[in-house]
Amino acid sequence: MIWLQFIVLLTMILIGSRLKGIGLGLMGVLGMFIYVQVFRLRPTEPPQDVMLIILSIVTTAATLQAAGGLDYLVSIAERVIRRNPKQITFVAPITTYVLCLFAGTAHIVYSLLPIIAEVSAKKRIRPERPLSASVIASHLALTGSPMSAATAALAAILAYPGASIDVMKVCIPACLLGVLASCASVYKMGKELNQDPEFLERMKDPEFAKSLESEDDANIKELKPGAKISVAIFGIAIFMILIGGAFPHLVPEMAEGSANFSVNADGSLKMVTIIEVVTLSAAALIMLITKTSPAEITKASLFTSMASAVVSVFGVVWMSSTFMANNEPVIKELMGTITASYPWLFAVAIFIMGMLMFSQSATTKTMMPLGLTLGLANPSLIAMFPAVNSDFFLPGYPTLLAAINFDRTGSTKIGKYVLNHSFMIPGLVGIAVAIIVGFILIGLLGIGK
Template identity: 35%
Template sequence: METVLFVTQLLVVLGCIVMGTRSSGVALGLWGGTGVAILVFVFRLPPGSPPVDALLIVLAVVLASSMMQAAGGIDWMVSIAAKLIARNPKQITLVAPLVSFVFSVGAGTSNILYPLLPVIQDLSYRNGIRPSRPLSLSVVATGVALACSPVSAAMAAMVTLTDTAPWNFELIDILKVTIPAAVVGIVVSSFVVNRLGKDIADDPDIQAKIASGEIPAPQADAQQVQAQVTVTSSGRNAALIFLTGVAVIVAFGLFTGIRPLDAAGDPISMTPIIEIVMFVAGTVILLVSRPKVAEIPTMTVFRAGMVSAIALFGLAWLTDTFLAAHTEVIADGVGSLVAAVPWIFALGVFLVCVLTTSQSTATRTIVPIGLAAGIPLGLLSGMWAGAFAGIYLLPTNGSQIAAANFDTSGSTRLGSKLVDHSFFVPTLVLAASTIAAGALFGVLWGG
């Protein structure tokens, strides 16, 4: 009877995730909350703990980053990224994904990629490089970047799960595994992706467009392509203030001795520190750069962040309710399987990312299972980072659609069979290489 109840309740959880995924956006949160209602009122399970700490981190970070965007900070960061990419056009399949990764880490969002897409497309095409190569890998690289950012929603979820007893695995412990793993993954993937598809000179479709005059022939010139954004001193100042806040968070993570003490005389955890620093950063941006506060709710970062927070709230509450009621079963059954074959954990995170296109949701859903299974936290962090590439396995993400639309050569395709799009192989290669590197680094020095 207990097995039947367990399976039935699991189907409720999976069903709500699937229904939320089909509707997308805030519907993920709504279906998560509905699942909690079914588990509580129908199956009489005690309600789990809502992810309050993670939500507060997300809200603080979204507010600060939205202030930065409103002041023009993201435009300034994009202009710097565009210059870095333009310096090495022949190596754009490696340079563009690395630059996209670094700036997504700093900003805590993959939205910074959108203005870079036309720059990447134009520079690669001018230099005779198939645009789908740097475009596809740049998009996928921003997925794993959120496992390396101190201010992403996914990291907020991860930190609140691991920086408390009995694990006490803090932000810096995660970053020292995920960052090198992601960089290695991107470098390895660039060699593979650089061989995908035909070169421009050998592609009959592109050559037909050139012959018809639909697109010009590739021709590099001395002109450096710049992002089509307006750069201002207030935007520069806002970005530098925000990035300083990120650096301060990392410093507090590195040096526990500089943190304030709690009531027990111990250094406070990173959760309130991230929230406090981001509030201060947002306030300093307000005073120095003077963005229009009324425009904050209209910022793309704000809207995306609020959607993520709502989805995180509902689905994390749902999974916590289910997991808390079946801790022993999961630890003994699923947990022992994951402990024996840790790659199953990575596969679980990858699949939830595919289904929900949300790294924070995947974190709150699967990481508690990995913790219950006793996976070493360094190993867990490394695999967790690589699995984030899964959000791009299906061609349904906004940045994938934008990349395909910006590619005037038509080499970047969304496909028609779910597996024939330009992002499918880069997603699998980046996920596999980052997971492998993350597992290695996690075992070596992750704890």
């Protein structure tokens, strides 16, 4: 019976991943309907913590976007990239990583991709190289960012004092080295642009050739008056979350009593509560101080994407957790022996689930509790955390498609066999290096001892 249930799980995820957007979440709820009606499985609790984390963090990021703060951050990144055109294969991904790490969202990369594509093409550097590495960098930045829903979800699952700080101490340097490894892996990828037949064919078009000969003048976009203030408030919110995670004794404590969604039994506030209160308070201050209207916030592209993310996490995580909870003894028997002998194989399982779910937070919420159930130690799960970034493997994720569309030279592409696309090598290299470095760092830092 477990195999029939597993087939239902995979079928819903595969169909949902092809539908994109809220399709994944809706197919997850359909899977729940089948589990309850056909297999009579007992539903688990929906992933309320992750859903509220996504709602809080993305609403704050959308407020930052509406106030002009994201435009200000992108303008800084653009200047950095344009000032170092010859080293764009390294500069662009690193800049992307830092920007997405601060903002806690990979969606910022959409603003940088056309800049990266144009600067590299004009300098006759194959755009495929910096574009592919930058997309992977935008994903890796989410595993470690204090403003990322995936990082907050992992800290909530590990649920020990200082968990969020441990995740950042390990994953930020590990993923940064993973980004550098990705850059190195694509440094000589493909033919040089001036030797690429497709590019040479396009250069026969006089208008196309003229556009690449024009000067590298940045498009100056007028910033909103409150842009810099909104970034400052957003930065303070990040700092407060870091302080709350690193020094829990500084966080107000309530009277002891029964634990609930927000408070532990000893009266300490849960990290989820701290993140939600701080981020949404920051959003309120940005709105008030910069005079940003609520209507502008709800119209922001990030706010729209939040609805899709919440529905997706709700459906697919609820379905996955129900399957695993009702089959826990069998799963432990099947995977327990293997992971006990070869713990690193669980990272492969995370990677596979991540490439099907197209969501770091959903993959984290689905797989990390399973890792704890199988007896994997907290430090090992932290080191394996970058494996949730496998959404590049099947070339359907929006950031990948955007990079392909912005590359006017045609060098960034999906290959004849689908999986031999431009992002495969930097993605595999980046994640593998990040996980290896993560395991090294948990030993050097003595995490878990």
